[in-house]
Amino acid sequence: MTVPEDAVSTVLVTGGAGFIGSHTCVELLDHGHAVVVVDDHSTSSPAALDAVQSLSGRRLTAYRADLRDATALDAVFGAHRIDAVIHFAARKAVGESIAMPLEYYDINVGGTVALLRVMLARGVHRLVFSSSCSIYGDGGGHPLTEDDPARPTNPYARSKWMCEQVIADTVHRHPELSALALRYFNPAGAHPSGLLGEDPRGALHNLMPYLMQVAVGRRPRIEVFGSDYPTPDGTAVRDYVHVVEIAEGHRMALERLRPGLRVLNLGTGVGTSVLQLVEAFAEASGRKIPYDLVARRPGDVAELVADAGRVAGEWGWRARRDIGEMCRDAWRFQQLHPEGYPG
Ligand code: UD1
Numbered sequence: 001m002t003v004p005e006d007a008v009s010t011v012l013v014t015g016g017a018g019f020i021g022s023h024t025c026v027e028l029l030d031h032g033h034a035v036v037v038v039d040d041h042s043t044s045s046p047a048a049l050d051a052v053q054s055l056s057g058r059r060l061t062a063y064r065a066d067l068r069d070a071t072a073l074d075a076v077f078g079a080h081r082i083d084a085v086i087h088f089a090a091r092k093a094v095g096e097s098i099a100m101p102l103e104y105y106d107i108n109v110g111g112t113v114a115l116l117r118v119m120l121a122r123g124v125h126r127l128v129f130s131s132s133c134s135i136y137g138d139g140g141g142h143p144l145t146e147d148d149p150a151r152p153t154n155p156y157a158r159s160k161w162m163c164e165q166v167i168a169d170t171v172h173r174h175p176e177l178s179a180l181a182l183r184y185f186n187p188a189g190a191h192p193s194g195l196l197g198e199d200p201r202g203a204l205h206n207l208m209p210y211l212m213q214v215a216v217g218r219r220p221r222i223e224v225f226g227s228d229y230p231t232p233d234g235t236a237v238r239d240y241v242h243v244v245e246i247a248e249g250h251r252m253a254l255e256r257l258r259p260g261l262r263v264l265n266l267g268t269g270v271g272t273s274v275l276q277l278v279e280a281f282a283e284a285s286g287r288k289i290p291y292d293l294v295a296r297r298p299g300d301v302a303e304l305v306a307d308a309g310r311v312a313g314e315w316g317w318r319a320r321r322d323i324g325e326m327c328r329d330a331w332r333f334q335q336l337h338p339e340g341y342p343g
Pocket of ligand 1: 093133134154157187208210222223224274
């Protein structure tokens with residue numbers, strides 16, 4: 001058992017080897033929490049957990065398991081006195097979700113249901129859920145508040161919305177539960193050390209990993225999906241948030257849980273177009289990023305930018321790192337790991 005006796009609390013992190021999960025593990029360990037990770041490594045590398053431990057100088061305990069394997073999950077809860085859960089484990093690619101809807105509902109919604117069942121059976125009542133701004137769908141060109149209606153436009157987004165509803169109904173039935181759903185906008189960047197970052201396994205889906213691989217020479221050019229959106233330069237606008245600040249938001253959420261379900265946005269309130277990000281990454285890396293303007297990607301929306309006022313007012317959480325810093329940090333990770341994590 002590697003969980004220290006003097007830990008502030010013991011936190012189970014599902015999907016802890018993934019991009020946001022691994023940065024959150026560092027943040028938790030740095031703040032004295034003990035961490036137990038459950039990850040099936042379907043889209044992540046165990047090497048990320050080695051990097052987490054080197055960075056924090058502290059140990060964590062890790063299990064390779066699928067959340068829908070009730071026996072395996074129950075055994076993890078049986079082996080530790082879990083105080084709270086941060087639930088990241090999910091699939092997250094919009095295009096893939098349109099091609100494989102049942103996998104997305106099974107893994108994302110089924111995994112959440114399975115986790116809640118074991119939490120209730122084991123008397124664990126504190127949950128931070130990794131939700132998504134994609135729930136808002138086409139935001140209509142204004143910064144989105146938590147009170148904007150849910151209008152998800154693809155199975156990935158709908159699966160996240162369903163999970164929020166599953167949690168809401170479960171909290172209603174079990175008022176002893178304290179839950180927080182963090183709807184974050186587009187996580188980007190990497191740990192400033194360059195030791196931890198985004199290392200997607202298999203096919204690439206998101207813009208930042210593509211930029212990283214074009215800059216490092218693993219791919220020839222970027223395809224910009226859509227140049228006829230009603231935005232200043234015609235390309236889609238997103239609110240990119242530094243992953244270290246998102247990780248900090250999860251740690252703060254954990255320390256502020258109270259009975260019921262709360263929903264909060266994590267974003268910067270600043271919109272960046274695809275072409276602006278391409279330019280920022282070219283500047284940060286000093287490399288040329290050739291691109292082609294191609295058709296829109298199904299399921300995409302024109303603009304998603306947060307109104308991050310509520311979380312700032314309630315917790316004082318504010319994103320301070322800009323796009324340039326996100327690109328420089330992502331580039332540092334890419335240079336140190338041109339082929340991704342080993343193994
Ligand atoms: C989507 C979700 C978001 C989620 C994220 C997780 C929606 C609307 N958003 O973000 O909530 O957190 O997935 O992965 O469902 N692009 C290109 N070329 C590329 C790749 C992307 O032009 O090769 C464009 C996309 O069309 C989009 C922008 O870049 O306009 C960002 O895309 P991406 O990084 O995939 O994230 P989202 O789709 O915004």
